Amino acid sequence: MTHELGFTEGDLRRLAGARSFQRGLGYLTAVSPLEIGDGTVAATVDGTDAYEVELSEGEDGLTGGCDCPYGQEGNFCKHCVAVGLTVLGQAESVPRQRAAAMSRARQLDTWLESRTRDELLSLVREHLAGDRDLRRRMELRAATAGDDLGAVRERILSLLDTGPFARYGYIEYADSHAYGQQAAEAVTALRTLTGSGRAADAVEVAREAMRSLGRTYGEIDDSDGVIGEVAAGLAQAHLDACLAARPDPERTADWLVEHLLGDLNDATDIDLADYQEVLGEPGLTRARELVVSAWRSNPKGWAEKYLMERLLKAEGSVDALVAVHAADLSPTGATHLVIARELEQAGRAAESLEWAERGLREVDPGHGPDSDLVDFVCERYSRAGRPADVVAVRRDVLLNRRSLAAYQDLRTAARAAGGWGDTERAAALDVLRADGPPHGRHGHGDGYGHRGAALVDALMDDGDHDAAWQAAADGYADQRQWRALADRLRHRRPADALAVYLRHIEPLRARTGDSTYEQLTALLLSARACHRTLGTEGEFAAYLAALRVDQKRKRKLMSMLEAHGL
Template sequence: MNNVLGFDEDELRRLAGSRSFERGLAYVSSVSAMEIGQRSITAIVDGTDAYEVELTEQANGLTGRCTCPYGQEGNFCKHCVAVALTVLQQADSVPRHRAAATSRGRQLTAWLESRSRDELLSLVKEHIDGNRDLRHRLELRAATAGDDFGAVREHILGLLDTRPFARYGYVEYADAHAYGLQAAEAVVALRTLTETGRATEAVEVARDAIEALARTYGGIDDSDGVVGSVATELAAAHLEACRTARPDPVRTADWLVDHLLGDLGEVTGVLLPDYADALGAAGLAQAHERAAAALRDNPKGWAERYLMEQLMRAEGSVDALIALHAADLAPSGARHLLIAQDLERAGRPAEALEWAERGLREADPEHGPDSRLPDFVCERYTRAGRGADVVPIRRTALLHRRTLAAYRDLRTTARAVGCWNETERTRALETLRADARPRKSLGPTGSALVDALLDDGDHDAAWEAAAAGYADSSQWLTLADLTRDDRPADALDVYLRLIGPLLTRTGDTTYEHLTELLLSARACHRALGTEDAFTTYMTTLRTVQKRKRKLTIRLDQHGL
């Protein structure tokens, strides 16, 4: 590791993976506006868009956040790699930047502490006038501290109003994060009410808030789950208030049942058993009566059945719960699995395994059981030292679901009992081959066969399968990236084939992908000693593509 920083290039490659690390190398020149703080580093990376990156050094290692789509999924992306590499290049200056950041923080704290009450008040008012979100948050906290319940309720529900963020009646992805931050203030206010002895009020407002958010949630592009997290926290705040205030149990049970049986229940993730203490015997009895009536009226209803299952678990009625499941066993074995899980939770493991094994036997022979059922049985067999009995189950699972995951499960199990040999592997690979159709073009869909060969590290066999038509463009690219050093000519051929269709398209995403492929192609030419051929290729490409100004700028940025 770097003496100044808690990471080095090897750590970055581990965090990002080889492919993202290699792509990050090409973006170092696109890093700008970098700020090095005490424990974090922020910067802008020019990609398809101007992406904001934040790196944080924590006790358990380096973490990275990026506003690009891949980064927003929680991955340490190529843009994070580019910023980290830039920091490594400037490692000697990092202590100076951190010392300066510490000094600025102390200076700001000292300055604030030296201001009078009137000066601080004037400063806060100045920022309130220019920041609507800050004003709303402070107004809410002021109202929460007062005695006007109507004002508190109005402020909390106002925070959940989507209209200021909605374009054409819909909160788009770009606005969902800002809305989520504002809505989160409602959670803070509800918890403040509970903590300051106003839990009864918090119960009432929380119900209104949950229903308000659930009604509008369908009109929000919550791809990142920010607003969904707020909904979950609202439900948690309601539960906390109920446990403190102990509201009328029958009325609370009615609200919970109505919520869970309505169209809004899935948004918050409310679980009725969590309310068992607040409901008491009277509330649980009311909920059970309502749920039973609903299930009688709609025996096939998913919400009705799930609510009854929750209640039976809360009441500890294991045998009644098993009878409920057993009355409508699914051909996938999914209900067999539910029975097995409930029996195991009740401390009846032998019965649990019997039901799971029965599920395997009774599952639809054409489509096979729910994939979780073999996992359940195999895990129990493994614990009992019955590893040899696991292998046949994994073989059957692969026949039903010819995926990389199923192949890995069989490989891991067979290795553990010493029977993963060439015969076993060949049979498994042929199972995957039989599920795929070779084709001449790159095609939109790849095959688990190529994925399995790549996962085995058998690159030569992966090349043969790809050449026989079993790979899609993504798998071809992965194969080229993995073997570029050993087979630069073959990899170059792949990159050029992938580049061709992109030359007829436009758009920032296309230009970014095209640039990455060209960088890879250049690396192959360098390995082959044919850099002059690449220079000629790029001259021709630039001439043909000269009208695409954004592409030209991107090529210039990367020295292409």
């Protein structure tokens, strides 16, 4: 039977992937009766909603479409799998059903061809009266075929109206797909206008359509990007109309710059560079005047700066682009890095490195340096055979950013330079120790992630666990680190590790919840391991018995303890 269908269960598994295929098995009973046509199969699958599925067989093999969120992203979803498996399960009857479908289609064609014009009009009007979506599409086609631009404009803007879908003043995720399907018709209408020789009209209406969507885009849950695709479609329809109509280049430049500097371009994301052919030399000159003027008036404005950058990149003006970036330098050094990369791309490596080094010097210690800037400089030093300079940079970073990552980077650099000896390591650890013990000597470190904790992390990362334990005892460790140290040293220092586990168990007694019970169970298992090493299992048994009595009302915890033999 597979030769009739053109696909197998293996094809379904390959198209969907193992996970979706497995999930599709659970939807076999949710598939409605199949509608089998010539090369297609349609069905409804009841899931979170009732989803429409259509499988098609063509020269490239089997394809599937579903209006569920995952399917609308172009994936062969679990609902497609369920329909495909249902088809395979009815393989013997498929040829007969397909032949019957073809016979019905021929019969319908014959019947339609035998109707008079008035009868066909009556039939169409009957369906238009009962199908609002069909009526709206037909009204739009009628408007675009006529000469009434006002009617076309009104119809297209009505398709972008969020009102019917925004039940609470906001289009929720569940309604965004339906709105997107309606809004997409506006894109089709604009393309139809252009294709029918009315490109100039399409230019004007497209601009209004983009403004309309731009005003409401922030009030739509577009998690799947459906509305974003509509916005991109409107922008492309506008560009295509401009290419066909060739509107006044200077006026087009005025509109473009105004749109790009406004806050309505977030949805359409138009790029000035795409309009070079439309603008020509006069339009580009006008656009440059407007952009430069806007940037000079507000050099720190994000939109002005970005537009100026795009314009200069298109022109290849590296020095002018550097000047734009240099007018608003980030305190982290990130802007210096942008400049360095632009110069390097232009083949000006020496200037590139100078800007990157300047970024390290000028960085605000409270904000930086930007880690990518540091990596950029160190990589260039390494290429130039300057390992000592890499170490110097990494050393400065550690002084400013006392973290495990900074310590690891310095260690790697020093080893590459052959200088990670006792002196360099001791100096690096002293930097991490410089803040002093956050919790006081012998503190238990009840907090998490304090600055001084990097010392303990570094010592553990070095494998110097005894030194890490001493640092923890001196007050440098937080709870996470105490637990990690106890886990690593419990075979060598079972009594010390046991004290840590018991200390961490106590506050959990008063708490509830699965996460708490899981933590408590894990700590008890670790404590039992320590007692076994110490040979004091009886002491642990007494402790556990008392704890079980104290916690007996927590049934979930009791079940977890039983499952782990506690």
